[in-house]
């Protein structure tokens with residue numbers, strides 16, 4: 001791993017675990033058969049594919065047949081929303097609900113669905129990015145067919161109460177999809193006892209390879225297929241199956257299971273150290289993560305523009321130059337930094353939104369990294385921050 005910068009961007013992606021790399025290797029070379037071929041080479045590949053599916057499915061408490069492999073979280077979200085929406089339209093349901101704080105893979109898919117005739121409502125979120133039950137009940141309609149609300153917010157770390165939100169949907173016969181990419185395998189999630197019909201996951205957030213994810217489709221849920229081709233993935237996604245990556249995905253899940261409990265505690269304690277360090281050294285810090293209701297590895301802060309002005313572009317560049325890799329959720333559009341839609345959704349004005357920093361910790365993060373990161377952030381804020389009244 002490149003140690004030149006301190007890496008606190010594990011929510012963006014993680015390095016592949018060496019054990020995952022080792023597990024995948026034979027499936028690129030020795031066991032190279034096409035999993036759909038009926039001969040011995042194909043059968044060997046198929047066996048590995050299905051074994052991996054069993055492992056990933058078991059992590060979620062679901063049947064292997066309910067797990068559709070995809071190319072990642074983005075494709076899983078597209079498949080869930082477009083596939084379910086097209087199927088629901090046949091039953092006269094054309095209203096969809098999602099929140100303003102979802103990942104772009106959900107929001108842009110919803111924009112596409114609007115362009116082909118669906119109606120989408122975006123309920124408010126609270127100041128930590130969570131949808132409250134009353135936000136949801138207030139927007140449901142007779143023709144609502146699908147609700148999509150994420151588990152852990154990828155920028156803030158805050159958790160939605162998917163049990164309560166899913167129950168509301170189930171009571172009204174509405175399908176409930178959840179993007180659980182950021183919490184999957186990092187905390188135990190048993191979908192067999194949650195009111196969730198569709199759930200998206202991705203391997204590269206848990207030290208697995210990039211380019212593979214999966215969608216949980218509860219048995220009996222109708223999804224209109226839109227990737228046509230061969231009959232792979234039970235006829236739901238044409239295309240030669242990616243056996244090496246599926247093996248890597250399963251290995252990554254097993255590695256997470258082995259370290260999960262102690263790792264969660266370690267991450268929680270380092271996040272506290274980070275928060276305490278930042279609060280001690282920097283004034284005007286705004287904590288955007290609901291610390292008591294969040295995944296353990298994310299801390300999101302911003303700086304109240306009414307007190308201190310931080311130039312968002314200068315912030316990210318200066319942190320990088322000073323040796324810290326973090327992100328802030330802003331999108332770079334036509335050369336200028338657009339504030340993160342999540343920061344705006346939780347009520348920040350644009351300058352405060354642009355000053356956000358997302359720290360996301362992982363298994364190679366050390367206490368020393370945290371101490372160093374605190375010093376770097378404090379130094380950069382001192383250098384580029386301007387008291388609001390001088391502007």
Ligand SMILES: Cc1ncc(COP(=O)(O)O)c(C=O)c1O
Nearest residue numbers: 072073074103105154181182202
């Ligand atoms: C919450 C969430 N959903 C979806 C995605 C997209 O996943 P992938 O990169 O596997 O397409 C991400 C990754 O950034 C994410 O954090």
